[in-house]
Amino acid sequence: MLDTARWRERLRGIRPRSLSARVPADCPRCGARARGGRPCPACLPAPIPTGDGRRCPVCARRLADAACGDCARRPPAFDRVVAAFDYEAAGRDLILLYKARRRFELSGALADLLALAAGAADPPLPGSTILVPVPSRREAILRRGFNPAAELARALSARLGLRCEPGMLRRTDGGAKQALLGRAARRVAQRDAYYCGPVPGGCHVAVVDDVLTTGSTLDGIARALKASGATVVTGLVLARAVPDAARSPARNN
Numbered sequence: 572m573l574d575t576a577r578w579r580e581r582l583r584g585i586r587p588r589s590l591s592a593r594v595p596a597d598c599p600r601c602g603a604r605a606r607g608g609r610p611c612p613a614c615l616p617a618p619i620p621t622g623d624g625r626r627c628p629v630c631a632r633r634l635a636d637a638a639c640g641d642c643a644r645r646p647p648a649f650d651r652v653v654a655a656f657d658y659e660a661a662g663r664d665l666i667l668l669y670k671a672r673r674r675f676e677l678s679g680a681l682a683d684l685l686a687l688a689a690g691a692a693d694p695p696l697p698g699s700t701i702l703v704p705v706p707s708r709r710e711a712i713l714r715r716g717f718n719p720a721a722e723l724a725r726a727l728s729a730r731l732g733l734r735c736e737p738g739m740l741r742r743t744d745g746g747a748k749q750a751l752l753g754r755a756a757r758r759v760a761q762r763d764a765y766y767c768g769p770v771p772g773g774c775h776v777a778v779v780d781d782v783l784t785t786g787s788t789l790d791g792i793a794r795a796l797k798a799s800g801a802t803v804v805t806g807l808v809l810a811r812a813v814p815d816a817a818r819s820p821a822r823n824n
Contacts, residue, residue: 599674600664609680616662616684619654619811621691630786631811633657647786648793649778649804655688658782658810659818666781666810670719678719681781682726685809689731689777696805697775702728702735703796705780705788706742706765723809724779733777740767740778740792765792770800777805784812 597604598611605611619631626632627639631652656662669677689696704724712718721737728735743766770776776796778789783806793804 599668599677600661608674608676610661610665614661614665616656616660616665616810618656618684618688621693631783631806631808633811633813635814641786647790648797649786649789649806650793652783652786652789652806652808652811653688653692654783654806654808654811655684656810658784658812662810670715670781673715673717675717675722678722678726681809682723682730685723685779685807686727686730689727689807696731696733696777698733700733700775700777700805701739701770702731702733702777702779702807703739703767703792704735704737705778705792706740708742720780723781727779727807739770739776740765740795742766763791764788765795767795767799770796772800773802774800775803775805776801777807779807781808782810782812783808 596606596608598614599608600610600614603611603613619626625634627634627642629642629647629649629651630639631654632639632641658666665677665681668674669681702724704718704720707715707718707720724735724737727733743764778792778796780789783789786806789804789806793801796804
């Protein structure tokens with residue numbers, strides 16, 4: 572089980588990948604002294620423990636009840652989700668800084684967190700796993716200047732030693748912005764929203780994204796990948812959205 576103390580200990584053991592990562596700077600979240608603009612120890616999000624019995628083993632959703640109603644009612648096309656932390660508190664703030672504030676330099680620090688979660692996954696990802704980022708909508712790339720999922724996937728590829736194929740998956744249409752749609756509408760919108768060419772038979776694909784909310788995007792992508800030859804599809808996400816019913820006051824601060 573990867574708890575917060577071990578999480579921070581392992582992060583301290585990661586060798587900086589550039590000179591800038593060693594230079595003292597300010598934490599992007601609180602402004603305290605840190606290194607290379609990375610989060611300080613106090614601003615690191617709490618990791619999701621491996622084998623957490625309060626989670627759905629498929630979608631990694633924090634459960635308020637004994638079982639995940641979403642996966643029971645509509646089994647997803649993806650096989651499982653590995654998430655680094657929950658989308659709340661420090662984790663939510665870091666992702667918003669990365670995406671909304673266009674803090675591109677956070678991609679390395681966030682990839683470190685996701686690499687630790689992937690490394691602790693049980694069962695582990697096969698060495699032949701192909702990393703595929705979720706494609707951004709064209710207007711989102713023009714607004715931010717980059718695709719957050721693609722940058723995470725590239726950084727994760729270097730950390731895990733896995734092949735990354737950003738061009739394997741493409742959007743078929745811009746479609747409506749997911750944040751503007753309800754759960755049912757998201758599911759319908761994602762059914763034919765992605766296209767991929769032939770995938771090597773028996774291939775394990777890990778789809779990289781920043782936040783998993785309803786799972787509709789990952790489900791639509793998994794259907795496209797499996798129709799093209801993928802055998803197993805895993806979601807590798809920085810954060811898992813927390814249902815209102817499963818929130819606790821202590822985690823909401």
